[in-house]
Amino acid sequence: MNFIEISSNRQNQKRFKEKSSLFMANFIGHRLLINPKGETLGVVFACIAPHGAETIPELAGDMFEAFAETRKGMEQLARLMSEQEPETIVIATPHNLRVEATIGVVTSEFSEGTLEANNKQVRLQCECDRQLAKEILANAKGLGLPVVGANYGTSEGPASCMPMDWGTLIPLWFFVGQKASKPKIVIVTPSREIPLQALVLFGQAIAKTAEASKRKVAFVASADQGHAHKPDGPYGFHPSSESFDEIVQRAVVENNLRPLLGLPRQFIEDAKPDSVWQMAILQGILECVSMKGQLLSYEVPTYFGLLCAAYQLV
Secondary structure, three states: OOOOOOOOOHHHHHHHHHHHHHHHHOOOOOOOOEOOOOOEOEEEEEEEEOOOHHHOHHHOHHHOOOOHHHHHHHHHHHHHHHHHOOOEEEEEOOOOOOOOOOEEEEOOOEEEEEEEEOOEEEEEEEEEOHHHHHHHHHHHHHOOOOEEEEOOEOOOOOOEEEEOOHHHHHHHHHHOOOOOOOOEEEEEEOOOOOOHHHHHHHHHHHHHHHHHOOOEEEEEEEOOOOOOOOOOOOOOOOOHHHHHHHHHHHHHHOOOOHHHHHOOHHHHHHHOOOOHHHHHHHHHHHOOOOEEEEEEEEEOOOOOOEEEEEEEEO
16 A cells, blocks of 8 residues: 655646646635525635444444443534534545546545444435535536546436445444434545645545535545554565654644655655645635644554544634
8 A cells, every 4th residue: 555645746736836826816815605594605614534333333343442432532523513503514525536647526426335244234324415516526527637536327316326435434423323314425535646635636626626515514534644654564564654653643733734845755755644635635625615624533553543633724
């Protein structure tokens, strides 16, 4: 598994940064849209949410207590998100489509998946916000980003159903799984082979599109942190995992994720997170929408770091 963006082309970084600056110029003096009920429209909530299977109580087995802090953090995220009553949740996952050097936007009508752990199974199906997905796709293309839409099964109807990966299912189990009336979802998949600044620009496109849609939208960066905390883990041990996780925690507390974009590639490779790319998208959203971050929980129950952080409007 390659944990680093393999393209470090400085020209591309500069090009996407210039596009981002031009895009952001449209937000100078910008005021949030408000609906007739006095509610803010666009992105109204964002978060960093982990996707360790044992966080879900039904799948925890004898690891129930080990994941207790993260489970509490996820439940708190779910409450904070629910208070904003989002109509759609846009979730960036590292474990769905892996299109080389290309961002993916799922345009199917539904997404469904099952997850098994400790001899237990959970299942989740969500309706996708196809209109918003296609609008995000069109606006991202308009910015010159390498992005593709992806459906699955049939062009429309119940069989238009993208398989749901664990990076999507686990956070959504907390955020929509238990609700009678579920928000729709949009699944996006970052690429690790393009400059991080391109993902920042993609996040800005999500924020702009969400506002133009006149919907209330939540954004989820599904992300686990360093994966090399334990010698007996699948990636072995490297001290960079602990250092990386400390940097992320500090970035959340200081309400500034941008320093993560400049971390050395070898440091990221050694730390082995699956989070940098989704957090780059989140950074783009935060550059468009005034929000403040709050670190809710952090723990390392096994070999990878789990962090919950909420971003609320200010």
